[in-house]
Amino acid sequence: MIALEIPADFDGWRNQAKQLWFAHRPPEQVSWGEASLFGDDIGEPTGQALEIRVPAAFAKLAETVFLHSDAGRLDLLYRLFWRLQSNRQLLEDATDVDVVQAGLLVKSVRRDIHKMRAFVRFKEMADDDGESHYVAWFEPDHNIVRANAGFFVRRFASMRWSILTPRLCIHWDGKTVHESPGIVKPADLHDDPAEDLWRSYYASIFNPARLKTKAMLKEMPQRYWKNMPEAQLIPELIAGAQAREAAMIAIGSAPDEASPADxxxxxxxxxxxxxxxxxxxxxxxxxxxxxxxxxxxxxxxxxxxxxxxxxxxxxxxxxxxxxxxxxxxxxxxxxxxxxxxxxxxxxxxxxxxxxxxxxxxxxxxxxxxxxxxxxxxxxxxxxxxxxxxxxxxxxxxxxxxxxxxxxxxxxxxxxxxxxxxxxxxxxxxxxxxxxxxxxxxxxxxxxxxxxxxxxxxxxx
Amino acid sequence: MALISLREKLEILADAAKYDASCASSGTSKRSSLGGQGIGSTEGMGICHAYTPDGRCISLLKILLTNHCIFDCHYCINRKSSNVRRAGFTAEEVVDLTLSFYRRNYIEGLFLSSGIRKSSNRTMEQMVEVARSLRQDHDFRGYIHLKTIPDADAELVAQAGLYADRLSINVELPTEAGLTRLAPDKDSGRIESAMANVKSSITDNLDARKKYKSAPRFAPGGQSTQMIVGADAASDSDIIGKASGLYDRHRLRRVYYSAFSPIPDASAVLPLQRPPLIREHRLYQSDWLMRFYGYSADEVKQATDPAGMLPLDIDPKLAWALNFREQFPVDVNRAPKEALLRVPGLGVRGVTMLLRARRQKRLRLEDVARITVSIEKLRPFIVTADWRPIRLSDQADLKSLFVRPKKTEQLELFAAI
Incomplete structure (x- = not known):
């Protein structure tokens, strides 16, 4: 059994996988994890002229799966890689157990990427030169921060901003992206005055006559709430909804009486x-x-x-x-x-x-x-x-x-x-x-x- | 009148806008703020930045420019005879709010609508000014949806289309009679001709862009509309027919349904009871059947009961299948795509996956189970290599397999958080 260290990036894993293939190590003999400090030796190439064949779709899939925080993801990827060498059409079979599993991981990573784009909340702060600097704290489920930087750059190109997370922090100064290591949540993230206006909007756009909390929870699970200024209103909005609807109806209804006879x-x-x-x-x-x-x-x-x-x-x-x-x-x-x-x-x-x-x-x-x-x-x-x-x-x-x-x-x-x-x-x-x-x-x-x-x- | 604060205005004018269902910010051209002076991007799929407890998403800052209105539509909270508090934004205030929210990543852009103050043209001019200022003064590249005023000059609508990603005009009610009774100042002919104008502007623009790459885009996100469900006597059949006609005539991107909800200070003409929210959901499902599953409007109508209503306890696709049992079971290893799309419980994605997978091997029930949510619901309608339903689809009580007993709401637990 070969225990390997989880590499820092996807290219690192790709090199490991190639070496493993050349050394002819089947997936049953390989496992990635934190067990060994430097990782076991993969071994020498067997010397046989082995060709590596993977479809382009696999590279794309593997890159996304790699970002997942699940410990078994690299084992799964290597298994797929190994099986692809004998069956190039494997990924087409959407009902295959490994393909289904990889699909679930991809879905979860994509969702996390999407939720980060949705739920990051910047607070306006000032740099030493007096310019605005927008800072956000976010807690992603997977290692998606680097992969997501491009989105925020394209969207907020003319702003200075930083997104701080426990996994990795990214910063944009208007020209380039910088990375710094992940941190614990900083205590000095003060409230932004715009958050009050935003909460007013959130409370006003909510229609108390149609309460569908399940639909809300499905798309905005509670674990995201603590970093979203508007979410603190949710319990009171739900609690007050029925009363507000009843009041709406009461204001509107005139007593229904018969027309006077004389x-x-x-x-x-x-x-x-x-x-x-x-x-x-x-x-x-x-x-x-x-x-x-x-x-x-x-x-x-x-x-x-x-x-x-x-x-x-x-x-x-x-x-x-x-x-x-x-x-x-x-x-x-x-x-x-x-x-x-x-x-x-x-x-x-x-x-x-x-x-x-x-x-x-x-x-x-x-x-x-x-x-x-x-x-x-x-x-x-x-x-x-x-x-x-x-x-x-x-x-x-x-x-x-x-x-x-x-x-x-x-x-x-x-x-x-x-x-x-x-x-x-x-x-x-x-x-x-x-x-x-x-x-x-x-x-x-x-x-x-x-x-x-x-x-x-x-x-x- | 006493001055009211920006916050109060926002409360009044967001409250007044919440009866508009649409919040979509997808389907427009791809843009980025790189190399520009401002902020904003659009990348195909829109983003929902928050969800409110009514289950709706907040994607756009959805507000009215003003809730003063010279019209008197009974279902509308902003009708002239309503006693709601009135307020109005200046164009500049809307621009600042939009940018301030956008910079903090609260929103994808702006959905601006308005009551009609003074005249249709005057109101439309101010809405266009907001969009112009965002685009030209601030180089804003996020999403803009403008609700156009049906009676405004075509020239103003043409300008709006150059700044906005999407234009919409609400048909309001599914039947002419409903419109006449509940919206006496509106006219379905004028609404439809305004939609037709927008459609031809979009088509002309697509032609122009084929010849000249540099031609400015006109409403790249297309146009949409909204109908109120449950405020008049229209049946689901009427609504489906109306929606299908609108899709055909005006090439709409979306028809939105808004379950009529009681509004403060309602007009006496309106029902005080709201229609079940699930009705709105079933209509959306029927809309999906027409847009993605290859059902014609007439086929969707076949799922309704004699009164023209879709069943509330099961979805329209299942209802259709139960009415046409002779078309099932469908062999997942052989059937064409069109037939697979009609299997209750199989989505568009699931069908695509099955079609790909069956080139690799003969599909068994367990294979299908891996890519669907509930094989139990699917089983009566499909044949696989190792499965054929026996008399199941002949069962008279087939429907009871799919209808769960009602669960009680668990709001109390939730409210204690």
């Missing part, structure tokens, strides 16, 4: 509404008013300061403008049902003043439930939408007022929608535009009046 029920339900947070700050909910068999429903945006206090729609300055417009168009306000797309006053307090704030689309959509319920009860033939919020409340979509005004638009329930500006717009615009804005507003209202005439006499 107006008193509706008014009562609107008063109790907590579908969106607006109810917290308003004095009261303002529901619609007017005849329940009105042919015309007029829909505004939301109650203002005056309406919120009075509990009635269109009693403030914008209500005055609406009244004037209706009068000019010859429509009696008392014959119409007036309401708002949003039932609570949204505002911001500035000192003593409650400043109007436009409701956002989510609030409008929550409140659509009530507007739909009012339309189901009143069943108007004509709906006058004052401004974009009213349009959204009616259709669920937002559009341009200027494009939609001027002609009736049919709604899914068969009623006609006429779109015009909100009267508060007329109060807001500059003096020079006000007259025109009012004229346009009245023109729209006159169209409504015309349509009402076409519908014939009001119900007796």
């Amino acid at each position: 107006w008193p029920q509706l008014a009562e339900a609107i008063n109790r509404c907590t579908r969106c947070p607006l109810y917290c700050n308003a004095a009261q909910a303002v529901h619609g008013e007017g005849p329940f068999d009105a042919r015309l429903m007029i829909i505004g945006e939301q109650p203002g300061d005056n309406e919120d206090l009075a509990g009635r729609p269109f009693v403030g300055p914008a209500g005055q403008v609406l009244n004037e417009g209706l009068a000019q168009a010859g429509i009696d306000r008392k014959t119409a049902y007036l309401t708002n797309a949003v039932k609570h006053f949204k505002h911001e307090r500035r000192g003593k003043v409650r400043l109007h704030q436009a409701p956002n689309a989510g609030e409008v959509d929550h409140c659509r439930w009530w507007l739909d319920a009012e339309r189901k009860l009143v069943k108007p033939k004509l709906v006058l939408a004052l401004g974009a919020t009213a349009v959204r409340g009616l259709t669920g979509r937002t559009g341009s007022i200027s494009k939609m005004r001027g002609q009736p638009i049919e709604l899914p329930d068969g009623s006609q929608m006429i779109v015009t500006t909100h009267p508060s717009y007329i109060l807001r615009v500059g003096d020079e535009q006000r007259e025109k804005a009012m004229a346009d507003f009245v023109a729209d209202l006159k169209m409504v009046a015309g349509l009402l005439k076409q519908l014939g006499n009001p119900k007796p």
Whole structure:
């Protein structure tokens, strides 16, 4: 039995294998290990003219297997080498026991190489000259560090970096790669401020609604975690996931209730509404008013300061403008049902003043439930939408007022929608535009009046 | 609005981006930073730099430029009517973040998407500016994936393709009806024509590069798309049909499936229940069957039940085999490659190995066992030199051999770490 020392590099092993072959030592008589300090003598060549024949694929395979940390890998390689001399097609037989074994070692080395490329984490440090130097600590399973240097050089060519490992350390100064012996983990690897940002990203990109820890562990086994800044978050992310998903669903779900059957029920339900947070700050909910068999429903945006206090729609300055417009168009306000797309006053307090704030689309959509319920009860033939919020409340979509005004638009329930500006717009615009804005507003209202005439006499 | 910190922006805009499934960074041209001014390389296979507990990999920094949006798609957390916090990066902030993460080896590059702010073109311009700055100002040679805006000008998309490795446009929902109901501002015609434009730009570019080696590359990583599964009524059959059509029409590299997951402040139109995650997995498996195993879309559909759904308890390849038992057993020593690829439990690699090995010798069951994970599952479907299944494939309860009883989750153990 010949016990041989494990050589420092692959070329060393290749020379040993050649000598063994020339000395005609079969694999059963050879073993590599740490047993002998200098290794046994291989012996003299037999003198026979022996030719060495190995396919190119073997050299490639052997080079990779050599990097594996398994003690028996060189014995396996020599066995394959020996068998190849009599069967050049051996490697083609993927079901052969030795070929399968070598394949497993190759796979494991390749995976380690890949995981090193993936999981090395550089920390930015400074050299004596003040330049950045990126330093990483990594613990590979196999002797892959040298073989992997090229990847990091190609990727980070313009940086100075060092990758420290227990097996071998490699350094790049922007021009050449240097090697130094493996070390124990240095204690002075401080935290890099970018790691905080990275952890924020890691926690945010994780979707708690789909927990698949097994899939994560398969690709990122726990032994890598200690050198990855983001991995310390994993236990808390998993622990909190179910609660976060439940919370997500709770925020989204509106109570599913039946539409109120009559107006008193509706008014009562609107008063109790907590579908969106607006109810917290308003004095009261303002529901619609007017005849329940009105042919015309007029829909505004939301109650203002005056309406919120009075509990009635269109009693403030914008209500005055609406009244004037209706009068000019010859429509009696008392014959119409007036309401708002949003039932609570949204505002911001500035000192003593409650400043109007436009409701956002989510609030409008929550409140659509009530507007739909009012339309189901009143069943108007004509709906006058004052401004974009009213349009959204009616259709669920937002559009341009200027494009939609001027002609009736049919709604899914068969009623006609006429779109015009909100009267508060007329109060807001500059003096020079006000007259025109009012004229346009009245023109729209006159169209409504015309349509009402076409519908014939009001119900007796 | 109060100023928010970079960290808060990152939290908001990464959170908003997590519903995009794709994180691929592979399949582009080979590049290295050697001889350049900056950093970055791509070498064919992409690298997953980390995995989150949802089992997804982090390969790219996946963020939105802004989550402000003028659209109102019901399934989307960023829709106009959603009450999520809004934020927006400047182009410079995205560039700095990308480089800072890349230098520390956290990522392979950037996957930039965006809500639509002001107009489609304005948004697309800013996304192109990020990619341009990375490539030109910083000589960044890592991976860039841009999610293009369907309505943006072709000119802007053409620019994007010169800087990006991959372009994608999401079809969002597998059926027209679903799109109309859940994404009222989007239009499948416009989405498809945008994909067709990208495809023709890629084809033209390949032609140009045949004539002039120096012609700049256009999106060398190709284009991909994503569909949401479980937000509308589409069956697996519908989805498979849609995906296959998209592969044919636009030569996509990938169609991604994203199981609809509940989002905060969801629209009332959406289901509150998520579809089982395994459904997404089965769809990916069916996708694999079409891309690597030579199944046509119609054949994959043959694995579905009468409602058009793939079975959740077994994979679609096994389901197909159980429906077509007369095609088995397959003789591993004689059968053509196409037939071997249909054997449940045999992968593309396994088949290649068998084809090579059988030139050397007559394969026995133990030989096949050495290159497969589970010979038990394979046995009913193959014939070897020393094995022939007896009546096994006629058994009515064949399926029960493959379905394991459900194991209980062991999360508690894990959480204690």
